[in-house]
Amino acid sequence: GRTAALIPAAGSGTRLGRGPKAFVEVAGRSLLARSVAALAPYVDEVLVALPAGLALSPGVNARAVVGADTRQGSVHRLLHATSADTVLIHDAARPFLPERVVLALLEAAAETGAATAALPVADTLVGTESGDSPGRLWGHLVPREGLWAVQTPQVFTRAALLAAHTAAEREGFTATDDAGLIAWQGGRVRLVPGDALLFKVTTPGDLALAEALARNVEA
Ligand code: CTP
Numbered sequence: 001g002r003t004a005a006l007i008p009a010a011g012s013g014t015r016l017g018r019g020p021k022a023f024v025e026v027a028g029r030s031l032l033a034r035s036v037a038a039l040a041p042y043v044d045e046v047l048v049a050l051p052a053g054l055a056l057s058p059g060v061n062a063r064a065v066v067g068a069d070t071r072q073g074s075v076h077r078l079l080h081a082t083s084a085d086t087v088l089i090h091d092a093a094r095p096f097l098p099e100r101v102v103l104a105l106l107e108a109a110a111e112t113g114a115a116t117a118a119l120p121v122a123d124t125l126v127g128t129e130s131g132d133s134p135g136r137l138w139g140h141l142v143p144r145e146g147l148w149a150v151q152t153p154q155v156f157t158r159a160a161l162l163a164a165h166t167a168a169e170r171e172g173f174t175a176t177d178d179a180g181l182i183a184w185q186g187g188r189v190r191l192v193p194g195d196a197l198l199f200k201v202t203t204p205g206d207l208a209l210a211e212a213l214a215r216n217v218e219a
């Protein structure tokens with residue numbers, strides 16, 4: 001069957017503070033252009049959700065739809081805009097995408113119908129004490145054994161993901177990613193080893209890291 005890459009890129013980039021984040025450049029190339037180019041070789045079509053009023057830059061080979069107020073809403077619109085059997089969802093904000101991860105995800109999802117990139121948590125995890133200002137006082141330790149940090153890409157059977165989105169919208173359920181919606185529906189999601197390179201550009205520090213990486217790798 002056909003496979004589409006769906007790229008939610010309609011966020012405003014509040015934490016980065018540089019305007020609509022997908023259009024922010026790293027070493028002369030936008031996060032969105034990087035994500036589109038990384039995925040195009042593996043799929044039949046690429047669709048992106050953009051902020052209202054913005055258009056794809058020339059040379060970015062994709063189809064654009066207008067995004068929604070939330071990431072979940074933006075993905076929901078992308079799902080309605082394709083008839084592909086399999087969809088690969090990837091944040092525009094994760095510009096470095098190893099081929100190994102894409103291939104492993106497509107293979108895993110062909111078996112289980114749902115798969116996401118994820119990495120074992122390496123840092124110590126702690127909850128802060130209630131009543132204190134956030135992040136100020138150590139509360140309780142959260143054992144990190146068995147905990148994984150979820151990344152994108154995530155690959156799904158389109159019909160199953162669309163059903164999950166439709167149910168979530170109807171019932172007012174929200175999740176930060178698409179695997180979370182499938183799991184909420186009782187579906188099984190396979191975890192595939194992700195990559196440190198798949199970090200999400202969220203803060204100015206992340207952008208500096210991305211710049212350094214791009215200059216190093218592309219030099
Ligand atoms: N996204 C989207 N539509 C939204 C919000 C987010 O398509 N209404 C996309 C972003 O463009 C990004 C991905 O979802 O590629 C992950 O979101 P995030 O990193 O939170 O990006 P922003 O929402 O833009 O950033 P912030 O939360 O700091 O405003």
Ligand code: MG
Pocket residue numbers: 011
């Ligand atoms: Mg956001």
